[in-house]
Amino acid sequence: MKNTLYPIKFEPILKSKIWGGEKLKNILNKSSQVKNIGESWEISDVEGDTSIIANGELKGNSLKQLLSTFKADLIGEKNYVEFGNTFPLLIKFIDAKEDLSIQLHPNDALAAKRHNSFGKTEMWYVMQADPDAKLIVGFNQPMDSDTYNKHLEEKTLPEILNFDNVKTGDSYFIDGGRVHAIGAGVLLAEIQQTSDITYRVYDWDRVDEAGNRRELHNDLAIEAFNFNMPDNFRVSYSKDENKANLMLNCSYFTTNYLNITTPIIKSNTHDSFLIYMCVAGEITINANGFSTTLKAGETVLIPAALKTVNLITENATLLEVYV
Structure with a gap:
C-alpha cells in the first residue's frame, strides 16, 4: 500500500x-x-x-x-x-x-x-x-x-x-x-x-x-430502555451559507451543516478525520493535489493528515462529521 x-x-x-x-x-x-x-x-x-x-x-x-x-x-x-x-x-x-x-x-x-x-x-x-x-x-x-x-x-x-x-x-x-x-x-x-x-x-x-x-x-x-430521557431529540441548527453550522456535538461525533454557494477553503483544525456526506447538489473536493466529485447520496472520507480542503461548488449541501 x-x-x-x-x-x-x-x-x-x-x-x-x-x-x-x-x-x-x-x-x-x-x-x-x-x-x-x-x-x-x-x-x-x-x-x-x-x-x-x-x-x-x-x-x-x-x-x-x-x-x-x-x-x-x-x-x-x-x-x-x-x-x-x-x-x-x-x-x-x-x-x-x-x-x-x-x-x-x-x-x-x-x-x-x-x-x-x-x-x-x-x-x-x-x-x-x-x-x-x-x-x-x-x-x-x-x-x-x-x-x-x-x-x-x-x-x-x-x-x-x-x-x-x-x-x-x-x-x-x-x-x-x-x-x-x-x-x-x-x-x-x-x-x-x-x-x-x-x-x-x-x-x-x-x-x-x-x-x-x-x-x-x-x-x-x-x-x-431508558424511560427517563428528556424529549431533547429534535436537532435545531442554523443554515447560514458558506460556513459550518453546528448541528450536534455529542460524546461520539460532531456534525455540522454546510450550505455552500461559492468555493470555500476548509481548514481541519480537529485531531480527527472529516467525513462529508453530500445531501443535495454536487461539489468538487480538492485536497493534497487530488480532486474528486461528490454528488447527492455520495460520501467522502478526508484523512486527518490532510489539513486543508477546497470545496468548489455553486450549490451543494453537506453534512460534515468528525470525532
Missing part, C-alpha cells in the same frame, strides 16, 4: 430490507439489480461489512487495511489511542418504503457486556419525505416499564409512541436506550457509532415472502 493519502470514497454496501424501496437507486443513483434496497452503508468497519476503497491509487483496499497502515494519519492521534484499528463511525443512507420496526439500541455499557461491541447512538438528517411521512422518536407521555409492558402485551404500543411529521432538513438525535422507528416515505442520512446491534420490539405483525415474522428482542430490550 502506497503512502499517499487523499479524499477517499468507498464502494456502497447495499442492504435489501423487507421495508426497503427504490429511492436509493432512483434518487441517489445507487447501482443495484436487487429490489427493496433499504440501506446504503457508505463507510463501515462492521465485521463482515468492511468498506472497500473505490477511488485513487488505494482502490480495492479495505477500510481496515487503510486504518492499520496509516493509523493516526487517517483518524487522528486521540482517536487512534481510543479506537485503535477500529473505525469509530458507521455512515449510511436509508430509504424506508414501509415503516421500520419499532426498536432501540443498547448504550455502551450494555453493548460491551452483552456483545463486546460499541453501543449505538445515532443521528438522522431527512433528505426527502413523502407527504405525511413520519418518524417515531420517544414516547408521547411519561413512561415506565410497567406501562410500557402493558401496551406491548396488548399490542397497543403505537398508542404511547411519539409520531412527528417530517420534511427535508429535519434532524433527530437518537441516543442509546431511546425507542424509535423510521416511517414509510422517509429518505435520510444516518450517522452512528460502529455497531449493528438493534433490539426490535414490535414489527407491525408483518411477515416476509415466506410467511415468517421477524425475530423480536423484547427480553433484551427491556433492560436497554
Whole structure:
C-alpha cells in the first residue's frame, strides 16, 4: 500500500430490507439489480461489512487495511489511542418504503457486556419525505416499564409512541436506550457509532415472502430502555451559507451543516478525520493535489493528515462529521 493519502470514497454496501424501496437507486443513483434496497452503508468497519476503497491509487483496499497502515494519519492521534484499528463511525443512507420496526439500541455499557461491541447512538438528517411521512422518536407521555409492558402485551404500543411529521432538513438525535422507528416515505442520512446491534420490539405483525415474522428482542430490550430521557431529540441548527453550522456535538461525533454557494477553503483544525456526506447538489473536493466529485447520496472520507480542503461548488449541501 502506497503512502499517499487523499479524499477517499468507498464502494456502497447495499442492504435489501423487507421495508426497503427504490429511492436509493432512483434518487441517489445507487447501482443495484436487487429490489427493496433499504440501506446504503457508505463507510463501515462492521465485521463482515468492511468498506472497500473505490477511488485513487488505494482502490480495492479495505477500510481496515487503510486504518492499520496509516493509523493516526487517517483518524487522528486521540482517536487512534481510543479506537485503535477500529473505525469509530458507521455512515449510511436509508430509504424506508414501509415503516421500520419499532426498536432501540443498547448504550455502551450494555453493548460491551452483552456483545463486546460499541453501543449505538445515532443521528438522522431527512433528505426527502413523502407527504405525511413520519418518524417515531420517544414516547408521547411519561413512561415506565410497567406501562410500557402493558401496551406491548396488548399490542397497543403505537398508542404511547411519539409520531412527528417530517420534511427535508429535519434532524433527530437518537441516543442509546431511546425507542424509535423510521416511517414509510422517509429518505435520510444516518450517522452512528460502529455497531449493528438493534433490539426490535414490535414489527407491525408483518411477515416476509415466506410467511415468517421477524425475530423480536423484547427480553433484551427491556433492560436497554431508558424511560427517563428528556424529549431533547429534535436537532435545531442554523443554515447560514458558506460556513459550518453546528448541528450536534455529542460524546461520539460532531456534525455540522454546510450550505455552500461559492468555493470555500476548509481548514481541519480537529485531531480527527472529516467525513462529508453530500445531501443535495454536487461539489468538487480538492485536497493534497487530488480532486474528486461528490454528488447527492455520495460520501467522502478526508484523512486527518490532510489539513486543508477546497470545496468548489455553486450549490451543494453537506453534512460534515468528525470525532
